[in-house]
Amino acid sequence: MKITVFNGSPWGERGHTHIMAEEFEKGAVQAGAKCRNVLLVSKKIQPCNECGTCMFKTPGVCRMKDDMPELISEFVDSDIVVFATPVFIDNVTALMKTFIDRLLPVLEPHYEKDSNGEYRRRKRYKTYPKFAVISSCAMPEQSNFQVLRLYFRRMARTMHTEVVGEIYRGAAGLLLLSEKEFRFKPMVDKYKELLRASGKELVEIGRIGPNTTERLEQPLIDSDEYVAYANKMWDQLLTERRTPAFAASR
Template identity: 25%
Template sequence: MKSMKLLVFNASPRKSSGTTDVLLETFIEGARSSGADVEKHHIVDLEINGCRGCFNCWWVTPGKCIQRDDMDKLLPAISEADLMLLGTPIYGRNVTHYLQKLLERTFVFTLPEMVNRDGETQHPGRVSRFPRMILAATCGFPDTSNFDIVRALYPMALPIFLPAAQLLLYEEGKKQLSGFLQAVRLAGQKITAGEELTRKMKDELIVEYSDEMKKAIVEMHNRYSESLSQ
């Protein structure tokens, strides 16, 4: 079986020192155990301009953006990938602007005409296929509702959501999240091996805390915040 190509983008400005990267590296560990070909980028290190909305890629230079930046090499990599793992912290209940700029520029993969698919108007794809998307997101609040906007924006992506990701900074927190991290690792292994995840496996990729745990997380955060302001 041909090795799957996994393209990974970390949209956190903290790069390798942030909790988002912990999720990405855990998934990558599982993917590599299945022999996946992994390419990873920290978006903050790349020169990526936002889409200008000029539509040149539709009618003037079809399929090609007029901007010259690092997307020149990333767009071919995206079109050749089997899977695309996107990692982002949640800022203001949304993905970071680094990820937004990257995804905006994939507009070149669409054709200008409109079609109706399953009751929804869309632009058909210019490329034969787009990589399957996996979205790994972290946030500071302990509630999964903090991911609602992202879930609505990217319904096609397999969600890996970790609220109160700061728990990963503590040994006790890592122990509490060990089952979740194992689920992320297993997902990386299974998906890159061409296997489908069961409903149970997918559910394990989203952390849900009890009300008691949420209260403890809030109290811990407030104590920490107070210590910094003294």
């Protein structure tokens, strides 16, 4: 099984999302999958302007000269594609959205009805990869992922596939804080173990099952305790006029 993780975090390897994806991949590899982690921040991806070239003039091929042809090949050749993104203002990052928009060449221009009688574009390829989602959010509630849950399920319908795994983590700041605040380390280590188990399960049974998904949704810490700690840290950063350590080099 080939799994490709497209990470749309502008923080790349320094962000919460990468930590989650990395642990997930460890479990998938343990179960026999071949994984590749693509950091979109390191790629040149221009925004789609829907000029129609990939639909009509050169079917399936975009006119823009950047890294997307390689990424589209990686997408199509995968058994499972994982979209990894932090939540920015209740949605995916601009980087992830730009990448997704540029996947348009994998579809044909003609419309057809799906099994529910709703129109979508026809397939350009015989098969498409299954989808999984990994997302992090600094705020604690799982309700912060409502838009992403719907977005990726709708996108899967558009792309003639299905979502076979969803991993959403509120209070994701703990994943980085645990490196300095050792009182958070036990809960984060336990969560990382669950991430590895979810990657393994996805490979072994083809999806992340409901029991594992339910465990992934459980809070790592009381929301009020987390927010009190976070606000204290924000006050300190404001006083010192500096950014968080993981953002300091950008």
